[in-house]
Structure formats: structure tokens, C-alpha cells
Amino acid sequence: MNGTTAGLRHGKTALMVLTIAGGLLAASPAAAAHLREGTRVPVRMTSTINSESSQAGDPVAFVVTSDVVVDGAVVIARGTPVAGWLLKVQRRSWGFISHDAKLIFMFSHTTARNGTAIRLRSSNVDPMGGRVEIDRDRRHHGLQWAGVGDTFEAYVDGEYDLL
Numbered sequence: 001m002n003g004t005t006a007g008l009r010h011g012k013t014a015l016m017v018l019t020i021a022g023g024l025l026a027a028s029p030a031a032a033a034h035l036r037e038g039t040r041v042p043v044r045m046t047s048t049i050n051s052e053s054s055q056a057g058d059p060v061a062f063v064v065t066s067d068v069v070v071d072g073a074v075v076i077a078r079g080t081p082v083a084g085w086l087l088k089v090q091r092r093s094w095g096f097i098s099h100d101a102k103l104i105f106m107f108s109h110t111t112a113r114n115g116t117a118i119r120l121r122s123s124n125v126d127p128m129g130g131r132v133e134i135d136r137d138r139r140h141h142g143l144q145w146a147g148v149g150d151t152f153e154a155y156v157d158g159e160y161d162l163l
Contacts, residue, residue, distance in 0.1 A: 033070040035160040041110065041120060042066055043082050043154050049134075050145035051091055051101035060084040060105045065151065075112050075162050082120065082154060083108040087131055092142040103134040103144035107154045112162050119157040130157070 043062040062082035067074045090102035107120035107130065121130035132152060134144045 039156040041154040045150045048147040058086045082110040101144045120154040121157040
């Protein structure tokens with residue numbers, strides 16, 4: 001084998017290795033996890049709200065209680081903060097026209113592991129029904145409250161491709 005033949009053979013081998021390596025890289029790009037509309041996100045309240053001292057517009061804090069997993073990858077980690085706000089607060093009225101206390105909040109968002117903001121809502125069935133009304137039953141209509149440790153179900157509002 002002369003020097004020219006060895007050089008061609010070495011060049012072909014190097015080209016073949018690069019082609020195979022390039023094909024493997026192209027065949028396995030970083031897979032994107034697709035977080036679907038309506039995916040359940042279990043949350044626990046980390047603040048306290050009540051119909052006597054809270055006001056509409058006040059923030060409500062939650063934390064994700066278990067990992068949200070898509071295709072084997074954790075996309076929203078347990079312990080991730082979740083934001084919400086009070087939509088309606090109504091004290092019990094005993095006057096001429098009485099009404100029961102009301103306490104209604106909405107989820108706002110959380111954050112995926114890659115930093116993407118994920119919108120949340122309270123209903124998996126009705127995308128427009130993004131409210132949670134606290135109702136402690138008939139005995140407690142003079143006061144409505146929710147506090148640290150109360151659990152709720154939030155749902156992803158929209159479709160997200162997370163890298």
C-alpha cells in the first residue's frame with residue numbers, strides 16, 4: 001500500500017465516522033416535552049385568606065405538591081411556587097338585605113423547570129371557569145376561609161413545548 005492509497009483510506013474512514021456521528025446526533029436532538037392543555041397540577045395553599053380581612057386583588061400563594069411528569073421528564077417540580085389572587089371577597093351582611101360571606105380566588109401561573117411561565121386555571125372542564133369558590137358549608141356562611149395546608153387542583157391553561 002503506497003502513501004496515496006493509505007491517505008485515501010484514512011480520509012474515507014474519517015468521513016464515514018463523521019457521517020455516522022452526525023446521523024446519530026441528528027436522530028437524537030434534545031427532545032421537547034409537550035405540556036398539554038388541562039394537565040393536572042396538584043397544589044397546596046401556603047397563605048391564609050378569609051372573608052373578613054382579605055380583599056379582592058390580594059395575592060394567594062400555593063406550592064406544587066408533586067412532580068408534573070411528561071414523557072418521563074419532570075417539567076414542573078414539586079415545591080415550585082404557584083401564584084393566584086383573590087377575585088371576590090364578600091363579608092356576611094346582616095342588614096335589610098342579608099347575604100352569605102363569599103371568598104373566590106383564581107390561579108395565575110407557575111414556572112416549568114426550564115423557566116417557562118405556565119398559566120393555570122381551576123377547572124379542567126371549562127376553560128372559562130377559572131375560579132375557586134371556598135364554601136365551608138351552611139354552618140359557616142358567616143365566615144369563609146382557606147389556609148395553609150388546604151389542597152386544590154390547578155390545570156394547565158394552554159399548550160407548552162418545553163425543552
